[in-house]
Amino acid sequence: MSFWEFLRQNGGELLTLLREHFVLVVVSTLMAVLIGIPTGILLTRKKALRAPVLGIANIMQTIPSLALFGFLIPLPFLGGIGARTAIVALVVYALLPIIRNTVTGILGVDRNVREAAVAMGMTDSQILWRVELPLAMSVILTGVRVATVISVGVATIAAAVGAGGLGVYIFRGLRQYDNNLLLAGAVPAALMALLADFSLGLLERRFSIKEKKARAHSVWPRVVLIGGVLILVSAVAVLWRAGQKTAATPGQQQKVVIGSKDFTESILLGEIVAQMLEARGAQVQRQFELGGNLSHEALVAGRMDLYPEYTGTAYTAILHHQPITDPRTVYEQVKQEYSDKFKVATSQPLGFENTFAILVRGAEARRLNLKTISDAVPDARSWRAGFGQDFMSRADGYPGFVKAYGLQFREQPHEMDLSLTYIALASGKVDLIAGNSTEGRISALDLFQLEDDKHYFPPYQAIYFVRQDALERLPVLQEVLNKLANAISTDEMRHLNYEVDGNKRTQADVVREWLKARKL
Amino acid sequence: MTEETNKALVAFHDVSYSVPAVPSPIISHLNLTVQTGETLVLLGESGCGKTTTLRLVNRLLLPTAGEVLVEGRNTAAWDPIQLRRRTGYVIQEGGLFPHFTVEQNISLVPRLEGWEESRIKARVNELLDLVGLEATNFGKRYPTELSGGQRQRVGVARALAAEPPLLLLDEPFGALDPLTRASLQREFIDLTRRLGKTAIFVTHDVREALLLGSRIGLMAAGRLLLVETPSGFLKSQEEYARAYLQTLQLDKQSDKP
Numbered sequence: 001m002s003f004w005e006f007l008r009q010n011g012g013e014l015l016t017l018l019r020e021h022f023v024l025v026v027v028s029t030l031m032a033v034l035i036g037i038p039t040g041i042l043l044t045r046k047k048a049l050r051a052p053v054l055g056i057a058n059i060m061q062t063i064p065s066l067a068l069f070g071f072l073i074p075l076p077f078l079g080g081i082g083a084r085t086a087i088v089a090l091v092v093y094a095l096l097p098i099i100r101n102t103v104t105g106i107l108g109v110d111r112n113v114r115e116a117a118v119a120m121g122m123t124d125s126q127i128l129w130r131v132e133l134p135l136a137m138s139v140i141l142t143g144v145r146v147a148t149v150i151s152v153g154v155a156t157i158a159a160a161v162g163a164g165g166l167g168v169y170i171f172r173g174l175r176q177y178d179n180n181l182l183l184a185g186a187v188p189a190a191l192m193a194l195l196a197d198f199s200l201g202l203l204e205r206r207f208s209i210k211e212k213k214a215r216a217h218s219v220w221p222r223v224v225l226i227g228g229v230l231i232l233v234s235a236v237a238v239l240w241r242a243g244q245k246t247a248a249t250p251g252q253q254q255k256v257v258i259g260s261k262d263f264t265e266s267i268l269l270g271e272i273v274a275q276m277l278e279a280r281g282a283q284v285q286r287q288f289e290l291g292g293n294l295s296h297e298a299l300v301a302g303r304m305d306l307y308p309e310y311t312g313t314a315y316t317a318i319l320h321h322q323p324i325t326d327p328r329t330v331y332e333q334v335k336q337e338y339s340d341k342f343k344v345a346t347s348q349p350l351g352f353e354n355t356f357a358i359l360v361r362g363a364e365a366r367r368l369n370l371k372t373i374s375d376a377v378p379d380a381r382s383w384r385a386g387f388g389q390d391f392m393s394r395a396d397g398y399p400g401f402v403k404a405y406g407l408q409f410r411e412q413p414h415e416m417d418l419s420l421t422y423i424a425l426a427s428g429k430v431d432l433i434a435g436n437s438t439e440g441r442i443s444a445l446d447l448f449q450l451e452d453d454k455h456y457f458p459p460y461q462a463i464y465f466v467r468q469d470a471l472e473r474l475p476v477l478q479e480v481l482n483k484l485a486n487a488i489s490t491d492e493m494r495h496l497n498y499e500v501d502g503n504k505r506t507q508a509d510v511v512r513e514w515l516k517a518r519k520l
Numbered sequence: 521m522t523e524e525t526n527k528a529l530v531a532f533h534d535v536s537y538s539v540p541a542v543p544s545p546i547i548s549h550l551n552l553t554v555q556t557g558e559t560l561v562l563l564g565e566s567g568c569g570k571t572t573t574l575r576l577v578n579r580l581l582l583p584t585a586g587e588v589l590v591e592g593r594n595t596a597a598w599d600p601i602q603l604r605r606r607t608g609y610v611i612q613e614g615g616l617f618p619h620f621t622v623e624q625n626i627s628l629v630p631r632l633e634g635w636e637e638s639r640i641k642a643r644v645n646e647l648l649d650l651v652g653l654e655a656t657n658f659g660k661r662y663p664t665e666l667s668g669g670q671r672q673r674v675g676v677a678r679a680l681a682a683e684p685p686l687l688l689l690d691e692p693f694g695a696l697d698p699l700t701r702a703s704l705q706r707e708f709i710d711l712t713r714r715l716g717k718t719a720i721f722v723t724h725d726v727r728e729a730l731l732l733g734s735r736i737g738l739m740a741a742g743r744l745l746l747v748e749t750p751s752g753f754l755k756s757q758e759e760y761a762r763a764y765l766q767t768l769q770l771d772k773q774s775d776k777p
Binding site: 117118126 | 607616628
């Protein structure tokens with residue numbers, strides 16, 4: 001599919017994402033201006049506060065955005081999933097340039113001019129409003145411009161907390177290795193940044209002292225100013241409406257909030273429950289594609305009712321146990337601890353596991369007659385390996401894996417994005433990878449999964465976590481979860497994944513078709 | 521306190537000013553009166569305390585000892601805003617607001633004082649005329665579009681705008697070329713005579729002091745060495761005054777071919 005074709009087919013969605021992105025940037029920048037400029041003014045009056053406040057703003061800007069989102073989600077008022085959390089984070093990042101430039105701008109006003117103002121008998125507030133702010137305005141606007149451009153960039157990460165925006169396409173494009181999606185997310189974001197830079201630059205020039213000439217009384221700056229104000233006002237109106245929509249919390253209106261992590265399979269599993277509930281008359285709100293462990297935090301914080309997870313992930317990454325190999329024990333213990341600690345119920349296993357799959361090229365496996373990982377140990381000395389960042393870092397990942405099998409590779413494994421490792425393996429750039437066992441491309445690219453004969457990898461049975469209060473509120477939830485017990489095989493899951501990642505169909509379509517075929 | 525100092529527009533009584541960071545006082549034990557209608561010139565090298573003296577008058581600074589009286593009232597007792605609106609202040613390059621037009625600069629204090637628009641407009645035109653700038657030509661310009669001399673004229677006009685009884689001028693003509701300076705000096709004499717203004721004028725230029733001052737106060741190292749009329753100053757035997765006058769003679773000699 002060409003890029004233009006892609007745009008023609010997805011124009012509507014792109015416009016929605018663009019609008020969401022724009023609203024995120026405008027609202028957060030406006031709020032940062034409303035907080036940052038008065039703070040900056042205060043700092044010019046209270047010298048003792050200057051170093052500590054600027055220091056704090058500086059530190060806040062160095063917090064990685066995903067970490068900040070994770071920290072914000074459980075907070076009352078500020079946190080949660082969606083636009084509000086993203087805006088809080090964006091405001092945090094935008095504050096530093098605005099405060100700093102307000103301070104620099106005001107302190108940079110010519111000493112003679114300030115002294116003349118004092119000597120003419122102007123009061124403090126007259127000096128601020130009539131002399132200092134107008135003269136500092138172009139420097140302050142530079143700060144606002146920098147903050148806005150930063151916001152356009154950071155807002156792409158807002159997709160990780162379900163705030164939408166162009167980041168949705170960028171994350172999806174990375175996941176599906178789809179350049180059209182990447183471009184459709186990145187190009188408008190870049191254009192938005194350039195446009196913001198340009199238009200705020202115009203505004204800035206209007207306030208620049210060097211431009212203060214009698215001949216500069218052109219009508220254009222005024223047109224730009226009025227246009228800008230109109231756009232801002234309409235953006236705020238749009239957000240206000242959007243805010244009313246998302247303000248509903250799980251407790252109200254019998255609405256069920258369904259979440260998912262940020263990869264295709266998790267979204268598919270979320271969509272399956274969502275469509276089944278909708279078919280039974282429930283109102284569903286989707287909070288898909290949440291990064292890291294944000295889904296878990298949202299569930300525990302009561303901002304989400306249900307999301308799909310894997311027993312092994314819950315056991316190691318969330319409950320912090322050492323990996324063990326018996327699926328039954330892991331499942332039972334997870335179920336028990338989630339109920340005790342979080343008041344969260346665990347569904348029956350869905351019927352498939354998504355464990356790490358140690359993959360080699362099918363042709364290679366047949367030529368060397370490899371069946372298990374142990375079979376491959378001698379050959380691996382001349383192989384290169386490629387692993388996702390996740391596998392390299394987690395407790396049940398790379399370090400324990402090579403130790404358990406006594407594996408040695410030709411060189412240090414290449415650390416890359418998980419979705420890229422399949423292509424790297426198929427095209428011979430690497431010779432062994434750790435993929436997901438349900439990945440659709442395993443059969444499509446003729447890859448072979450070596451059996452984990454030493455049972456190193458803990459079991460990763462797919463399950464749903466659901467809040468107990470949601471089950472009580474909505475009996476239909478239990479009915480749906482019962483129907484899904486042992487309903488999805490590994491092959492079926494691979495097929496569904498491939499329909500989305502390989503054949504580029506939407507999750508909603510694939511799920512609708514599958515539910516129909518299975519009469520669910 | 522004598523009868524005379526009570527009538528004086530400005531009076532310094534044993535005024536000292538020091539800052540914690542500097543061990544020696546910037547002004548020490550200064551006594552001075554300025555009578556209504558006179559132009560008192562404070563002459564001295566840079567760092568001698570003459571600008572500080574000026575800033576004590578409109579309460580940009582308060583003395584650390586002694587008292588400064590303006591219109592018979594201690595500056596510490598004045599509302600600083602009221603006091604400053606009654607004293608015009610001119611500094612080098614005028615200290616004009618670069619984001620205001622000439623008209624806006626001049627009309628600022630009248631506007632703060634709540635004058636009517638028609639009165640402000642008439643006053644601006646009158647003042648521009650007084651300092652020799654055409655209102656139609658210069659009123660809408662910004663300070664960056666003026667020459668140094670023109671900016672200085674606007675600075676004087678702005679200081680005069682709300683008809684203050686007292687003018688404070690801190691080396692207003694210091695940054696100008698000699699010809700422009702000479703013509704502005706002549707106009708200043710003309711102006712103060714016509715308006716009967718009281719002025720305190722700070723300079724390091726002995727010629728300017730002799731030309732403009734009704735009296736000259738010579739300052740060095742924070743002390744007022746003498747206060748004399750120009751003719752008295754020329755005859756003075758004070759060592760420091762003689763040193764200044766000698767520079768004048770050197771100038772004259774070098775003027776000869």
